[in-house]
Amino acid sequence: MGTTMESGEELIKISEERIYVSVRLRPLNSKEILRNDVSDWECINDKTVVYKNATLSVSERSMYPSAYTFDRVFRSGCSTREVYEKGAKDVAISVVSGMNASVFAYGQTSSGKTYTMTGITEYAIADIYEYIQKHPEREFVLKFSAMEIYNESVRDLLSVDSTPLRLLDDPERGTIVEKLTEETLRDWDHVIQLLSVCEAQRQNGETSLNEMSSRSHQIIRLTIESSSREFLGRDRSILAAAVNFVDLAGSERASQSLSAGTRLKEGCHINRSLLTLGTVIRKLSKGRNGHIPYRDSKLTRILQTSLGGNARTAIICTMSPARTHVEQSRNTLLFASCAKEVTTNAQVNVLMSDKALVKHLQRELARLESEIISPQLTFTQPNYTALLREKDLQIEKLEEEIKNLILQRDIAQSQVKDMLQMLGDDASTMIRVGSEDYPHLRVQKSPDTQIQEHDTSHHSLDIDIPTSSNGHSRTSSEDHYARVQYLDENFVHGNSSPRILINSSNFSESDSFNNWEDIEKQSNGTSEDLCKEVRCIETEESSSKGANESNYLSSEERNGYPEIKVSVNENEQAMKLPSSPSEKDQEFVSPPLKNDYEMKEDIEKEDQELISTSLKEDRESILHLCKKENEFSSMNFLDISSLEKLSSNRSLKLAKSRSCNSAPQWFKTMDYSENNSSIGSERELVGSERKISPFSFGSNEQILSRKDSHSSPENALDIEIDTPNVKFSTSVDVISIANEVKEKAELPTDQDIVKNLAKDIEPNAKETPKKNVKDVGLDPIEDEYRGLSSWPVEFKRLQREILELWNACNVSLVHRTYFFLLFQGDPSDAIYLEVELRRMKYLKDKFSRGEKTIVNGRQLSLASSTKALRHERQMLSKQMMKKLSEQERESLFLKWGIGLNTKLRRLQLAHQVWINNEDINHITDSAFLVAKLVGFIEPGQAPNKEMFGLNFTPRSSTSTYSFKRSLISLL
């Protein structure tokens, strides 16, 4: 056998094993001997039986195998005991270990099946009892049942009732025989008694071959349940299995058995069922593929488990050695040969009692509940510990991060506080924006006394360094300036605040700025030096919101927007303007207009997160610039010596020249200048009416000629900044500075825009015939364009190109509006159009390459500008409710083709403005609408260009300057 079972205590798990097949030869019976039948079969060893008929021809011998090998062959002289011991016991006794078992006897009629199985059944049961007796620690329950299949009917052999029993299919137990009597064995005698009953009940009949021929298939079933006595009364497992002792009816040939009538009918059923059994065995021997016809007979249905299922099976094929039965013997051997190829898969059958099952389920339930409540507890101890350790590390890391964040926050707050202190030294300098206080921004006004004392040097411009202890009067232009600053902030939604370097000689107020002290220290220069070259940072109220961060950026950080040095021409006479008492002591910058609050608040939200960062960067940038002061001394336009040189050689001289000799005509013509009344004139240019241009610069040729420029008073772009009580005149030699830059050390790549602009302008300048300023008397460039009929065309071309670029770059609508309304065709605006065009091209180039650029310290991309533009339109739509009357709104809706009942009509309107570049009327309408919404135009006020800086009254000139200088600074 494949598996021995020496110890009954062990539960033997047997995987797949083959059916144990043995062949038993019986001796010739008396009848066979009487007719001189010979025995042709001989067991040559324990496993092989051979056919030894010497009378067969060679051809006959070749038709059949002569030797058959099985697990065991038993000679005719072997006892049933030996057959049992060696051919059935191992399988039969498996039942005590919880495995199903079956022992078959297969063979032709009268071959000795009943003879063999009777003995094997008794021996097996005897051994089972012996096993039980040897294992008192276990409790066994033996149940006995017996049935026969007679003429394809199942009968209970333990019942006198011959009513056929039904077969039921149970999904777990397989085929069960309904109402089959099952007797619990009491003792050995009980076994003998029941076996006797079965023998008595079984259908037997006399045939010519067997006086006591079994006419049915008999199945004696012994079911054994066992459990350990140790666990008796507690939850315990029960091993349950059954062993079948099957005595098949013998195949027979009617001709041989001479059966007729009932015997013939029985023989037919017997043969049919045996044929099905043979088919099942044959199919199983070839594998389990395909259909196995278990259900073709009750025999195979009942024995399905034993045939290739959960059972150990042993088949003992009995055969007569007589020559007369050779054919039947060969059939038996053929069946045996197939059977030995069939495999079964026996398992230990463990039954759980209801009590045990309940106990088991309760334990499982408790375990699952425990997992739900505390999943970690289900981990193994090492994993649990590792998990805890990991969590601890994470907690430590997070705590460390929190500490760092708190530290950074404190530092940022401290910096904010410092900056605020630096920006405003008293409460009066603070303005309230929303819930935050911001410092007022002021023009650094040079007291007259100081101006008089320092009449030889450059003068400070509107350095919006916070007020000092000196205290500065506030300008009346604060409102306007605030608007402009707002525009500057939001230029291209990137807050491209301008940066202007201003030569200053009397920047004493800056002493109050601690950082300037640091600058002084680190620059290894004297305070005088610093006073000469002070980087005037155009700070505004939004400085605390990051708008001024770019002002403190190093040139490397500005990413394409290099600082422009503005040398302030301190010409007291020219600059000194009659003060308007009403405009005195007004802050240069006022809180944002109420109309702007909403928009500003939204922007502030976005900017809040940049506040501390920008302030920190500001401080670092200042320090960085201080360090760079010396480094730049021989490198770029930021260096002090360079600026000094420029100041002394050019700007200063220019200033002196102008102040002493011939101040630019426009100075004189300005209505607030000393000589404005005498020189001012009205000029009509491109349909725009203006009294004077506040900007003038010499011919390009003069400007770009360094040698000449140093000695020429016309080679500077002059910007006059006026305040009510102090007038500033700035000489912004843009081109010269650009050239200065170009000639200096390599600039960052992003600053090439400046070079390019200078290069582009330079040839034009050279082509432009030099004009005698004195001859012209006014702005040379104006003269130049005034004499050229191409300027209006050129202006429109520039304007159209700028419009397209605005759209492409998602430029702020407010910026567009202001720019559009400000620059309407005056030739003096050419430089600004050129600058704007360059800026836009630069941006578009960046965007087209998917790159980001830094504008005023913020990263600006096409996506972010798109978002900002959408946001701006939303803000404008909100402003419509505040800035427009219902009648105005309805009128606009009708004008812009929006239904009065349309949902989100204000938003629709906001999305229509500034979208059609081809229609100048649309652009104009858009500009006026935006201007009105953001407060350029007061409700009920007719728009006119005087409001947008073209009327250079003291009040408006500041805003004009601010806007224009922002453009210049971006060079």
Ligand SMILES: Nc1ncnc2c1ncn2[C@@H]1O[C@H](COP(=O)(O)OP(=O)(O)OP(=O)(O)O)[C@@H](O)[C@H]1O
């Ligand atoms: N090995 C044996 N040694 C001695 N006598 C045997 C042996 N086998 C069978 N016999 C005898 O042969 C006769 C027929 O045996 P048995 O009834 O067991 O055959 P069977 O295969 O069961 O026949 P059937 O299929 O017709 O029931 C019996 O009288 C029996 O005593």
